[in-house]
Amino acid sequence: MKQLPSAALAACLLAASPALAQSPIVDAPAGRLEGSAEGTLRLFKGIPYAQPPVGAKRWQAPTPLPAWQGVRKATSFGPACVQPRPKIAGIYTNPPERMSEDCVTLNIWAPKNAGKLPVFVWIHGGALVSGYSHEGMYDGARMAARGMIVVSINYRLGILGYLAHPGLSAESAEGISGNYGLLDQIAALRWVKDNIGAFGGDATNVTVAGESAGGLSVMYLMASPRARGLFQRAIAQSAYMISAPELKTARNGTPSAEAAGTQAMTALGAADLAGLRAMDAEKLTTDAAAKGYGPWGTVDAKILPRQLVDTWDRGEQAPVPILAGFNSGEIRSLRMLLPPAPAGAAAYEAAIRARYGDLADAFLRLYPANAIGESMLATTRDALYGWTSTRLAIGQTAIGQRGYLYLFDHGYPATDDNGLHAFHASEIPYVFGTAGRTPALWPKVPDTPAERRLSDAMMGYWSSFAKSGTPMAGGQPAWQPYGKDGRYMAFAQAPRPGTKLFPGMFALHEAAVCRRRAGGDQPWNWNTGIASPVLKKTDGCR
Structure with a gap:
């Protein structure tokens, strides 16, 4: 038998083996990558976008990864970033199979033969404490099949991702610390800019998207x-x-980020940074969370120049179109954010009047005392999510960009029968078309034509926005920018446009936050309604 040259032999083997022939290989600036084929898509999993932040690199800004030699397999998802293991099962419980500090990876779904396609980068939620890029609900296959490149990313979480400390600031050439998880996200976006063209993506047409803490990250x-x-x-x-905490200054009723980091070090029993770096990552993360350490972005004048509200007031946010919104039942699955209910209507009204003063009448019209339970759910929903979403739409409109506002108000038997109508994050499987890939205890979405139609519509709006900056869906109503009329789109049983969502809601919460900011000694978060501090009437605030 005549022996074939090695190149010819390799070609014969590829032709004889469908599995080998179907393995896509991409030659990117970062290095060659072998992915997997799934129907009409190519999937590349667990691609590192920075050097592993372990050992001496724990609590350092991410550093670029040198181009690798040879072909790197990208056929398995990378481990999740270290996070506490859940102790109580709930609808969001979906722990990762693997965790590691070596976790700064991303995943790419790309149509075959893609060329200059828009890029959709997804940032997972989880309170900056938990979550990971390859959760089933975030599977990018159906979105990618609509003509996009979909990217999902991991980023450092908890104390490993957001610790600020005087010692860490001293180590930094810029004199700052914290925001490592945010810097990871920026590093991932830089990797996308440099490499996505090799996968058929357009590096000049990137949409960054996220939900909950992912939405917070988008604002950061x-x-x-x-x-x-x-x-x-x-x-x-x-x-x-x-x-958010400021790096070196106690403000808005919150200690400085460095002071909080110093307190965390003491609570964890470490004498210095070397002691913290020597701790097991999972134990460190779990113990820090148990002792009350909360990860947030740090206002450091460089990575985050100022409070988000100040950035938007000054018109200094990124001048890009935005699509923003919230769910009507946000707090139905987040009742831990609610304060204890008052004894009755009289106690409720007295508490509101004592805290809101001349704003109390407006408050009680929106959140009446004769429906305390629903009023408290709506108060926290609006103070956190409704006010923010509306502010984002208004803010982009003010700088000459399009802002699109939505309300997700959809329920189905498993949600409505259990008091979870349109709960926090329930829109995600509709956006990704992943109703069959939700966590084990998630209220199961029925596989019906009506549910599929709603999901198809939302995927259409989201994907067209990523492509062109205008959300459109075939056979569905036109979604107009927020504009001067306060236009929005409601997603109930079907998309339905409207104007002036929850009249008076934004004005009330904007006034409340304005007064807190003016005082300088009160945070603004879920301490609202009957849990609000006293809001003093202030010049310049309505």
Whole structure:
């Protein structure tokens, strides 16, 4: 038998083996990658976008990864970033199979033969404490099949992702610390800019999107000068524009980020940074959460120049179109955010009048005392998510960009029978078309034509926004920008346009936050309604 040359032999083997022939290989600036084929799509999993932040690199800004030699397999999802393991099962419980500090990876879904397609970058939620890029609900296959490149990313979480400390600031050439998880997100976007063309993506047509803490991250990215130019559109689902700690100064009723980090070190029993770095990552993360450490972005004058509300007031956020919205039942699955209910209507009204003063009448019209339970759910929903979403739409409109506002108000038997109508994050499987891939205890979405139609419509609006900055869906109503008429789109049983969502809601919460900001000694987050501090009437605030 005549021996074939090695190149010819390899070609014969590829032709004889469908599995080998179907394995896509991409030659990117970062290095060659072998992915997998899934129907008409190519999937690349677990691609590192920075050097592993382990050992001496724990609590350092991400550093670029040198181009690798040879072909790197990208056929398995990378481990989740370290996070506490859940102790109580709930609808959001979906723990990762693997966790590691070596976790700064991303995944790419790309149509075969893609060329200059828009890019959709997804940032997972989880309170900056938990979550991971390859949760089933975030599967990008159906979105990618609509003619996009879909990217999902991991980023450092909890104390590993957001610790600020005087010692860490001293180590930094810029004299700052914290925001490592945010810097990871920026590094991932830079990797996308440099490499996505090799996968058929257009690096000049990138949408950054996220839900809950992912939506908060989108706002951080819009506010950060370091992320400027890395994306051209933004989607913020159930984002919350709460106050953040400042690096060295106690303000808004919150200790400085460095002081909080110093307190965390003491609570964890470490004498110095070397002691913290020597701790097991999972134990460190779990113990820090148990002792009350909360990860937030840090206002450091460089990565985050100022409070988000101030950035938007000054018109300094990224000048990009935005699609933003929230769910009517946000707090039905987040009741831990509610204060204890008062004894009755009289106690409720007295508490509101004592806290809101001349704003109390407006408050009680929106959240009446004769329906305390629903009023408290709506108060916290609006103070966190409704006010934020509306503010985002107004803010982009003010700087000459299009802002699109939505309300997700959809329920189905498993939600409505259990008091979870349109609960927090329930829009996600509709956006991704992943109703069959929700966590085990998630209220199961029925597989009916009506549910599929709603999901198809939302995927259409979201994907067209990512492509062109205008949300459209075939056979569905036109979604108009917020504009001077306060236009929005409601997603109930079907898309339905409207104007002036929850009249009076935004004005009330804007006035409340204005008074807190003026006082300088009160945070603004879920301490609202009967849990609000006393709001003093202030010049310049309505």
